[in-house]
Amino acid sequence: MADVATAAAVASTATDLASIQASQMGMKAIGAGLAVGLTGVGTGVAEMGIGAAAVGAIAEDKDFFGLGLLFTVIPETIVIFGLVVGLLLLFS
Amino acid sequence: MSRLLIAASRDQLSTVIAELYRHNLFHIEEYVDQGAGDYEGFKIGSPLSGASEASTDLIKIRAIENAISVKADDIESKAAGSRSELKAMIERELPVLEREVEELTTKKSKLETRTKELEQKITEIKPFSEIPFNLDLLRGYSKFSVFAGYVAREVTFSVPSEVHFVKGKEKNFIIVVTTTDQRSAVEKTLQEASFQVVQVPEESGPAKARIDDYTQAIAAAAKEIGEINLKLDGVKQKHAGFLVACEEFLRAEVEKTEAPLRFATTRQTFVAEGWVPSDGVDAISNDLVKATNGKIYVMVIPTDLEHDSVPVEYNNPSFAKPVQLLMDVYSRPKYTEVDPTLMLAIVFPLFFGLILGDVGYGLILLVLVFVLGKFLKGEDGQQFLKVLRNASISSIIFGLLFSEFLGFELPWPAIIFSRHLNIGGEAGAHAAAIPQLMVLSIWIGILHITLGRVLGMYNHAKQDHGNHRTKAVMANFGWLTVMWGIIIAIWAYAAIPLMPDFRSLPAIAGINIGYIIGVVLIVVGVVFIARDAVLEVIELPTIISHVLSYTRLVAVGLSSVAIAMVVNFMSIGMFIAPGLANLSIVGIVMILVGIVIFLLGHTLNVALGILGGGLHSIRLHYVEFFTKFYKGGGKKYVPFGMKRRFTED
Numbered sequence A: 001m002a003d004v005a006t007a008a009a010v011a012s013t014a015t016d017l018a019s020i021q022a023s024q025m026g027m028k029a030i031g032a033g034l035a036v037g038l039t040g041v042g043t044g045v046a047e048m049g050i051g052a053a054a055v056g057a058i059a060e061d062k063d064f065f066g067l068g069l070l071f072t073v074i075p076e077t078i079v080i081f082g083l084v085v086g087l088l089l090l091f092s
Numbered sequence B: 001m002s003r004l005l006i007a008a009s010r011d012q013l014s015t016v017i018a019e020l021y022r023h024n025l026f027h028i029e030e031y032v033d034q035g036a037g038d039y040e041g042f043k044i045g046s047p048l049s050g051a052s053e054a055s056t057d058l059i060k061i062r063a064i065e066n067a068i069s070v071k072a073d074d075i076e077s078k079a080a081g082s083r084s085e086l087k088a089m090i091e092r093e094l095p096v097l098e099r100e101v102e103e104l105t106t107k108k109s110k111l112e113t114r115t116k117e118l119e120q121k122i123t124e125i126k127p128f129s130e131i132p133f134n135l136d137l138l139r140g141y142s143k144f145s146v147f148a149g150y151v152a153r154e155v156t157f158s159v160p161s162e163v164h165f166v167k168g169k170e171k172n173f174i175i176v177v178t179t180t181d182q183r184s185a186v187e188k189t190l191q192e193a194s195f196q197v198v199q200v201p202e203e204s205g206p207a208k209a210r211i212d213d214y215t216q217a218i219a220a221a222a223k224e225i226g227e228i229n230l231k232l233d234g235v236k237q238k239h240a241g242f243l244v245a246c247e248e249f250l251r252a253e254v255e256k257t258e259a260p261l262r263f264a265t266t267r268q269t270f271v272a273e274g275w276v277p278s279d280g281v282d283a284i285s286n287d288l289v290k291a292t293n294g295k296i297y298v299m300v301i302p303t304d305l306e307h308d309s310v311p312v313e314y315n316n317p318s319f320a321k322p323v324q325l326l327m328d329v330y331s332r333p334k335y336t337e338v339d340p341t342l343m344l345a346i347v348f349p350l351f352f353g354l355i356l357g358d359v360g361y362g363l364i365l366l367v368l369v370f371v372l373g374k375f376l377k378g379e380d381g382q383q384f385l386k387v388l389r390n391a392s393i394s395s396i397i398f399g400l401l402f403s404e405f406l407g408f409e410l411p412w413p414a415i416i417f418s419r420h421l422n423i424g425g426e427a428g429a430h431a432a433a434i435p436q437l438m439v440l441s442i443w444i445g446i447l448h449i450t451l452g453r454v455l456g457m458y459n460h461a462k463q464d465h466g467n468h469r470t471k472a473v474m475a476n477f478g479w480l481t482v483m484w485g486i487i488i489a490i491w492a493y494a495a496i497p498l499m500p501d502f503r504s505l506p507a508i509a510g511i512n513i514g515y516i517i518g519v520v521l522i523v524v525g526v527v528f529i530a531r532d533a534v535l536e537v538i539e540l541p542t543i544i545s546h547v548l549s550y551t552r553l554v555a556v557g558l559s560s561v562a563i564a565m566v567v568n569f570m571s572i573g574m575f576i577a578p579g580l581a582n583l584s585i586v587g588i589v590m591i592l593v594g595i596v597i598f599l600l601g602h603t604l605n606v607a608l609g610i611l612g613g614g615l616h617s618i619r620l621h622y623v624e625f626f627t628k629f630y631k632g633g634g635k636k637y638v639p640f641g642m643k644r645r646f647t648e649d
Helices: A002-060 A062-073 A076-091 B010-023 B051-067 B083-130 B180-192 B207-262 B278-291 B318-330 B341-355 B359-375 B379-402 B434-463 B466-493 B513-532 B534-539 B541-549 B552-581 B585-628
Strands: B002-009 B027-029 B144-151 B161-166 B172-179 B269-276 B296-301
Touching (some): A002 A062, A062 B585, A076 B541, A076 B552, B002 B010, B002 B278, B010 B207, B010 B269, B010 B278, B051 B083, B051 B207, B083 B144, B083 B207, B172 B180, B269 B278, B318 B341, B318 B379, B318 B585, B341 B379, B341 B552, B341 B585, B359 B379, B434 B466, B434 B541, B434 B552, B434 B585, B466 B513, B513 B534, B541 B585, B552 B585
Antiparallel strands (some): B002 B296, B027 B269, B144 B172, B161 B172
16 A cells, blocks of 8 residues: 555656756746847847937948947946856756 | 158259158148148148149049949959050040030930920820810800819709819819800809819810820830930940049049148249158158159158157058958057057958858858959958858858758857757757857857957057056956956856856855855955046946946857847748658648748858858957057048059059
């Protein structure tokens, strides 16, 4: 009798463990998604102003293109950090 | 650079100018009338004879070039002829050519205006196209009033009137004729149906016929414009080479004849000051003396690095030359500064390759570079393509190391760390070594920034003076020690792959020696920084963010790998493979869809790869590397003379 009960308990613990691991993996995936998505929004908001100003400046002076492009991509760092966090969450 | 002073009598002016122009080495320091204390009694010179003729001709040539859209950059360089030949050709052919092009362009613009007028007329008549009677019947009455226009719905009038109603899709066209005394009643009814007036055009005959006539006239004009364009094209084919050669020749003439405007002159003499690369001084002075039979005085003036703004010309090995373009986008180095072009030329392709390490994409880029090379003839374009070429070669090499071809694995496992992600469940045995790649990129960042700071110390030691110099050098050293202090403290705290593990170091009073060294370094660094500028201390967090910023080398690269693998999985795994397994009509359609996805996806990824790989690599230099040591703002060295492409000297 006792053996059967233990076996059932072991089996149920194993399924529990599997489901817990699966849900942890899911949480990680959600976290990674949030990291990339939210930082992406942040970058977008930051680049919005810079990009508009840069286009204005380029319209006045074409030589500003290089520098304008450079300024515009500076907030890209934020989304890169998000991407790094996401990758670390998923793969390490 | 050496500062050269040339003085001679005025009758030698043209000889000296011609000689300087031929050498293409002398950067003229322009003479300004005011505030030149040593130049009392001097005046700005006046142009040599022939200046105005040359500039008039130049304007004519540029106008012609504009009219037939000839650009020097689009034309292969080859010498068209000697000076005297060109001069004769300009005198003989330019007026004829000018007249020909002018006639054609005037005719063309007349025809274009005519077309616009006709189109306007057609839009005026168009509302009446459904009216079966002649247009001249609609105007010229004294006892009748005619209304024409659009109404929202069909209307009936209580007063005697003749109505012609045309039902349309969006709005209905109506013509109402009534006696003049009933005018106001009709107007009121029409207003209620939201009437919009349309002017009766000044035309006769049925509207449809008029429209046909005008359409034919427009077609005829278009045909004539086409013929004129063909003729202009013919002129372009025949004379493009001549035109660009003339432009170059005349530009040289204008520059030469107007050069005295930049010299200081008296009634009998002139003085020119300028910069010459130090190894060119002997050649240029000897030739000047020879050309003027010794009637000239040439002297090297000692340079004062603090006050003179010395023009800067790059001095790099040929493989690094294309990258000067990227340097100029940021700023040209100052004369006293370290020129980072060489470092940029080596590191930029490496970064690009690390990001876009894929044999397939590298090859596509290389082909793209060669195809574009056929079209882009200008200097800057060529240099840019060379930068891209080096980057794509590096991309191919890194692709071999990463074992990647359009996201697929090459027949061997990745030689350095693998970037193959688990997409569509086919990661296989060589899963991506992401933590190792991240640490590798952080190492690159640490070394790159360390190099930047060391250069910063060198630059400050070279440029600054006295107390400030020591402080500035020490501050740069302080930034370095803070960074390394943080790193050593982290090593003592946690084990990181590919980095030393200091956790097992001996402890003093229970505290790991790594911590102690780290904290000491940080404190010393902060003190050094604060001694130079206290406010700089708030910038301390940038140490971490700048180092971490280098992880983009891996992150952007991985995202490009991920896109490539997703495209492959979608096109092959989801469409082509099932299609091949079941070769019916549906199967063939699926294969075609798969191929389209494959092509579109990889095209997008190539575009993103160029943009990502290029922009992020250059940004790491501009923002993370250059800010440590580089100021720029040097004056460009523009020697008096030109690189001739179409003419001989």
